[in-house]
Amino acid sequence: MPGETILEVKDLRKHFPIRRGLFGRTVGQVKAVDGVSFTLARGETLGLVGESGCGKTTAGRTLLRLLDPVTGGSATFLGKDLFAQRGEELRRTRKHMQIIFQDPYGSLNPRMTVESIVGEALQIHGVVSDRKERRERVQGLLREVGLDPVRHITRYPHEFSGGQRQRIGIARAIALDPEFIMCDEPVSALDVSIQAQIINLLQSLQERKNLSYLFVAHDLKVVEHISHRVAVMYLGEIVETAGSGELYRNPIHPYTKALLSAIPVADPTVTTRREILTGEPPTPINPPAGCHFHPRCRFAEDRCRDAANPVPVYEVGEGHRVQCILAEKEGGRIVEHRPPQNAPVEV
Amino acid sequence: MKDTEATLDRSELEGASPGGRSPTAMALRRLFRSHTAVAGLAITGVLVVTGLLAPWIAPHEYWRISREAVMQAPGAIPGHALGTDELGRDVLSRLVYGAQISLLLGVGATGVAVVLGVIVGAVSGYFGGWLDSLLQRVTDTFMAMPTMLVAISVTAIMERPTLASLFLIMGFLSWTTVSRVVRGQVLSLRENDYAVAARSLGAGDGRILFRHLLPNCMGPIVVLATLLVAGMILFEAGLSFLGLGVQPPYPSWGRMLLDAKPYMEESPWLMVYPGAAIVLTVLGLNFFGDGLRDAFDPRMKV
Numbered sequence: 001m002p003g004e005t006i007l008e009v010k011d012l013r014k015h016f017p018i019r020r021g022l023f024g025r026t027v028g029q030v031k032a033v034d035g036v037s038f039t040l041a042r043g044e045t046l047g048l049v050g051e052s053g054c055g056k057t058t059a060g061r062t063l064l065r066l067l068d069p070v071t072g073g074s075a076t077f078l079g080k081d082l083f084a085q086r087g088e089e090l091r092r093t094r095k096h097m098q099i100i101f102q103d104p105y106g107s108l109n110p111r112m113t114v115e116s117i118v119g120e121a122l123q124i125h126g127v128v129s130d131r132k133e134r135r136e137r138v139q140g141l142l143r144e145v146g147l148d149p150v151r152h153i154t155r156y157p158h159e160f161s162g163g164q165r166q167r168i169g170i171a172r173a174i175a176l177d178p179e180f181i182m183c184d185e186p187v188s189a190l191d192v193s194i195q196a197q198i199i200n201l202l203q204s205l206q207e208r209k210n211l212s213y214l215f216v217a218h219d220l221k222v223v224e225h226i227s228h229r230v231a232v233m234y235l236g237e238i239v240e241t242a243g244s245g246e247l248y249r250n251p252i253h254p255y256t257k258a259l260l261s262a263i264p265v266a267d268p269t270v271t272t273r274r275e276i277l278t279g280e281p282p283t284p285i286n287p288p289a290g291c292h293f294h295p296r297c298r299f300a301e302d303r304c305r306d307a308a309n310p311v312p313v314y315e316v317g318e319g320h321r322v323q324c325i326l327a328e329k330e331g332g333r334i335v336e337h338r339p340p341q342n343a344p345v346e347v
Numbered sequence: 348m349k350d351t352e353a354t355l356d357r358s359e360l361e362g363a364s365p366g367g368r369s370p371t372a373m374a375l376r377r378l379f380r381s382h383t384a385v386a387g388l389a390i391t392g393v394l395v396v397t398g399l400l401a402p403w404i405a406p407h408e409y410w411r412i413s414r415e416a417v418m419q420a421p422g423a424i425p426g427h428a429l430g431t432d433e434l435g436r437d438v439l440s441r442l443v444y445g446a447q448i449s450l451l452l453g454v455g456a457t458g459v460a461v462v463l464g465v466i467v468g469a470v471s472g473y474f475g476g477w478l479d480s481l482l483q484r485v486t487d488t489f490m491a492m493p494t495m496l497v498a499i500s501v502t503a504i505m506e507r508p509t510l511a512s513l514f515l516i517m518g519f520l521s522w523t524t525v526s527r528v529v530r531g532q533v534l535s536l537r538e539n540d541y542a543v544a545a546r547s548l549g550a551g552d553g554r555i556l557f558r559h560l561l562p563n564c565m566g567p568i569v570v571l572a573t574l575l576v577a578g579m580i581l582f583e584a585g586l587s588f589l590g591l592g593v594q595p596p597y598p599s600w601g602r603m604l605l606d607a608k609p610y611m612e613e614s615p616w617l618m619v620y621p622g623a624a625i626v627l628t629v630l631g632l633n634f635f636g637d638g639l640r641d642a643f644d645p646r647m648k649v
Contacts, residue, residue: 099548109562111562
């Protein structure tokens with residue numbers, strides 16, 4: 001069960017400049033992540049959901065320091081400022097945070113054997129002193145993820161199925177005994193039957209090693225199953241956060257409701273009322289002023305469009321936060337004011 | 348690349364996966380299925396063996412002049428199967444030693460070009476930014492140079508270029524394609540998940556570049572190098588034909604063509620043999636290179 005906080009993210013921003021012309025003049029910003037805050041406890045899984053392009057993956061990769069430089073905000077990981085670290089210090093921190101990828105085909109170097117792929121981290125950090133020790137450690141890791149430590153270790157990635165490759169990726173991620181793993185849609189590319197196996201593997205590893213996951217996905221069923229808490233992202237912002245059960249029982253934000261109503265029910269006699277969203281998601285280059293969701297929202301009022309005084313974050317219950325005026329009806333109280341938009345962003 | 352030679356075909360048909368076959372091993376297997384590639388490889392093999400064993404294969408020394416046997420037709424006198432030239436030197440021996448020169452210059456110049464091209468391309472593609480812009484403009488400049496003219500000017504200034512200076516000049520003028528290809532590859536591979544994974548494991552730039560990116564560019568580099576060797580042999584023949592390449596008494600195929608030019612009508616074999624040697628060798632290397640390309644990237648095959 002979740003313990004102390006190991007990762008605290010405040011107002012994380014990651015913008016990508018759009019450059020044009022011969023001299024690379026910056027003509028705009030893609031605001032992929034625009035003010036995201038959350039905490040993650042030891043042994044906890046935080047699900048991060050939202051439609052394609054909403055910034056889920058960017059948020060996760062920025063936190064892993066894979067998309068430097070960060071545009072704004074702060075993150076404290078294991079008591080240290082994550083974005084202030086450089087060189088050797090950052091390299092040591094990397095031991096504690098890892099990533100599992102969506103695409104089991106592109107995430108493994110086709111020219112390396114399983115032994116070198118899984119054992120690379122051990123070598124980089126000098127955890128093992130010789131080849132024999134590395135082989136033993138890799139065999140142990142393969143056993144942990146359900147692969148054959150003898151037959152599979154000398155093979156190349158192309159000789160495995162998608163699910164097996166994902167297991168190799170997981171073995172690589174746990175090789176250094178990290179505290180935190182960002183799972184970037186780890187099952188989206190797999191068959192449903194394989195998905196369950198991988199989810200179960202991730203859960204049992206979490207229990208055994210007390211791992212914390214940031215579980216990025218768009219499949220709400222999977223997220224509900226694995227997550228303790230869920231955060232819903234829309235256009236670079238977290239619009240609603242709650243305990244997994246609470247969110248699915250009592251969604252407040254219209255976007256969350258629309259997402260949840262899109263989950264198919266495995267019973268042809270049940271007719272659910274779908275909240276069909278109209279319109280495309282707006283572009284993160286120039287998001288709508290105020291609440292980014294207002295052009296697609298049927299409850300939108302004038303104050304939802306106010307850029308100088310954006311919709312604040314309300315708390316409607318223990319750990320249930322939502323950035324929507326509808327929270328007022330549920331008795332929500334304001335816990336965080338959002339900064340005025342288009343204000344200069346400190347770097 | 349070690350075991351299971353005999354059982355491969357069957358297990359492939361059955362969809363089973365025999366343990367530990369690297370992508371390189373699979374590419375080589377595809378290579379040997381192509382007839383033109385094998386033919387190219389055979390011709391290339393003949394060139395290499397001839398070049399390496401020239402002193403043992405050639406019936407005479409390439410420089411041995413004989414006043415008694417000047418301009419003899421092939422087979423006219425015993426001991427000179429392909430005849431003799433205007434100084435009575437044995438044509439076959441000169442061809443054999445010519446193979447040695449061609450091989451040496453082709454491989455040497457290609458080596459220079461590949462090393463330069465890989466360094467420039469990898470640095471350019473991996474680090475990007477202003478360094479990339481700068482290196483790419485340098486590459487553009489080299490591409491804009493009329494290679495043959497520059498080579499002619501430089502060798503003409505040097506009067507008697509040595510072999511080493513020749514392959515340095517040729518390599519220095521020919522690395523641009525390699526660098527462009529490597530840059531493109533590195534640029535796209537850099538964003539690959541396995542490169543991201545390596546960075547997240549704490550791997551440094553050197554490790555990512557040499558362990559993850561460059562090995563995955565090896566296919567195109569090898570293909571390009573093979574084709575470059577062919578190009579270099581032609582380049583050298585061209586220079587030598589103008590009298591600016593390999594200097595006498597070394598026998599070079601291009602030089603033999605030049606020497607044979609005045610006697611084209613009465614002794615055509617003096618031109619036919621070195622000409623045929625050049626054509627065959629270049630053709631063989633190109634076949635081999637194309638075969639390699641198909642083998643390394645089956646999707647590119649038309």
